[in-house]
Amino acid sequence: MSSWWRNAVIYQVYVRSFADSNGDGVGDLEGVRARLRYLADLGADAIWFTPWYPTPMADGGYDVADYRSIEPVFGTIEQAEQLIAEAGRLGLKTIVDVVPNHVSEAHPWFREALAAPPGDPARERFWFHPGRGENGDEMPTGWVSSFSGDTWTRTTNPDGTPGEWYLHLFTPQQPDLNWTNLQVRAEHEEILRFWLDRGVAGVRIDSAAMPVKDPALPEVPARPEPGEHPFIDRDELHDIYRGWRAVTDAYPGERILVGELWLEDAQRFARYLRPDEMHTAFNFDFMARPWEAKELRASIEATLAAHEPVNAPATWVLSNHDVTRPVTRYGRADSSFAFTAKRFGTPSDQELGTRRARAAALLVAALPGCLYIYQGDELGLPEVEDIPLEKLQDPMHFRSNGVDPGRDGCRVPLPWSKTNASAGFSPDQADQEPWLPQPAGWADLSVQTQQQDQGSMLNLYRSALRIRRNLLSHHVFNWIPSTEHVIAFTRSETFACLVNLGVEPVPLPDTAQVLLASDTLNEHEPVLPPDTAAWLHLPERQS
Structure with a gap:
């Protein structure tokens, strides 16, 4: 049996903002269930749900009060079980989020x-x-x-x-667990079994490098040596995850562990992906880099090199529920991403950002490994940066004394239709407005609007994922020599991806057939415009 997770397209659902079925202004499980066909038609293989457990919502649900139930605003455990089963019938696997570093103060x-x-x-x-x-x-x-x-x-x-x-390494409402305590270890292995018994295909491990602390509680060295940091990437973590791997391996159907690992050291990162630990881990390096060929090429090379020794697939992601959306990020003078750099009033050219985000979508979809798509990126949604201050909820904003705008801008409820006060997020005549306000014009980016436009971001994603499934199920990858502003590689003898990150058009191979391009190409002039990507069918070599 092939390992489904080595090449999967995984769609991230932030339940609170996906679809509201009952008109209370908050997304819920029934809202997701009603949209499962949309996710299957998009081309997803699996759905990763951010925490859906009971929570006081001090940190967007990552303050968990009970791992064996569902947040009542979202639904019930019976609805979760029904959702998992129905998704499975549509070919969509389910991945749940577990937060081992801390619990809620309400736990x-x-x-x-x-x-x-x-x-x-x-x-x-x-x-x-x-x-x-x-x-x-x-x-x-x-x-x-x-x-x-x-x-x-x-x-x-x-x-x-x-x-x-x-x-509490996060908010005071999120007390850290002590992983030297055997009860803590046993409890989490039972939590894994609880959800695996209900049919989930895997677990995403939040802040996976942070649960273990040095009991001596030393201060953080100015430049910690590998394994020396008092609360990040402690060597003792690996024994914990080997225990988790033993739990998942006891279940049929290849259940997986996915780690959220923010680590700069590629060798330390790869240790978590050894055959008896996690299956995959998030690659945040690519997402954090600026829109520059040299930077992105270096990230691709380093990522593939780090994964090769442990025979683990790389993962590619452009954003998530914590990160400024690509359409906004790529339109800035500094198109890299760092949490410490987020500020109010940073200008962005949305037209430029959208063009680059379309090209980036084809770039990451063409790379070998797993692809993660954060809800709304397939619609080209921008970061919402004018949310009224009194509506902001993210603790990152408040704990920065108001300097950091926080993460609410990428969590605004999705637009589904052209009409309706909430662009289809909530039913007609809903009792409450969406929990975060949607900007004017949101309906113009809705699923309904984009389905009717062959050139839309949504249809670009659908086409890309269909071609990816048919042609890119293997892990062959070879660079094509190119100029400094172009990223070019092949995935087979007949498939190539070219991305022009420069300011001048570049020629396309005369004999290549364009399978898909991120922007309209001039059929009379075989060139790739700036900030554009193309997938090419190359003629087979004559023996």
Whole structure:
């Protein structure tokens, strides 16, 4: 049996913003179920759902209160089971999100820990610690949060006096779990079994390099050596994921583990993809690079080289629920991406960004490995950057003291139809407006509008994924010599991809037939315009 995950197209669903079935302004599982045919027709092989569990929504659902149920606003466990089964009948596998680094402050374990005295076993599942200084008033470490700000919050004892501190690498509402505790390990393996028993095909592991901490709680070195960082990429992690792999391997049908790994060291990254650990991991390097041939070529080379020794497929992704959408990002003077660089008022040329995003879509779809598509990228949706300040919800915005616009701009509910106050996100006559406001003109980018336009972004994606499935199921890859502003490679003797990232047109091979192009080509002049990609059929060599 072929390994489906080595070449899969995986569509990311952020449930809250996908489709609202009941008019409360929030996406739900029934909304997804009603749109499964759309995902199958698009060409997806699997759906990755960001967390759909009960949550206070302090961090978009990544603060999980109960892994064995469904957030009531989204639906029920029975609806989730029905969704998994119905997707499967359409050929769509389901991947769920698990967050091992932390839970919600509303999780029963943390509530029990807060009610227990120092030294109680209930607190050993977390990182409770006395403070520094004469009265314990100083945080145990100076670690900085991924969301800016402090990583420790002090508790209050039952008598009202200041108590111990607890660790949270994200928000205070997301206390970190202590993975030296055997209960924590056993619980997560049972969570995996719970969802695997319900038919999911895999698990995406959030912040996969962060769960294990150095118990000595040292400060972060200025330049940590490999394995030396106190809370990122600790060597002990590999034993945990080997345990998870043993769980998935016990199930039929090749269930997979996908890691979210933000690591610069390619060799350290590849260690997580050894045959007894994760199947694949997200490649964020490509997504973070600017729209420059030299940069993207270097990323492709480094990514393929890192995966080759462990025989794991690379993954390619242009954005996700945390990242500025490509149409906006590629229209900026600095088209790279870094969380620390996000600011209000950064100008973007949307026409240029759209042209580049179309070319980028063909580029990543032509590369060997897995392809991830974040909901709405197939529609060419821009980042929504004028959400009223009082409507913003993302903690990254608030913890940056309002400097960072946060991630809400890529989470705005999708447009499905040309009419209706919510562009079809909610039913007609819905009781509530969408949980984030949609911009004016959103209906012009809707699925209904784009289905009727052969030149739309949606139809470009559909065509690309159809050709990809038929012609690119293998992992052959060879560079074609090219000029400095062109990326060119073959995937077989008869298939080539050319991308022009320069400012001048470049000639196309005289004997090549254009299978698909990201923009309209002049049929009388065989050239590839700037910021354009083309898939070519090459004539077979004569023996």
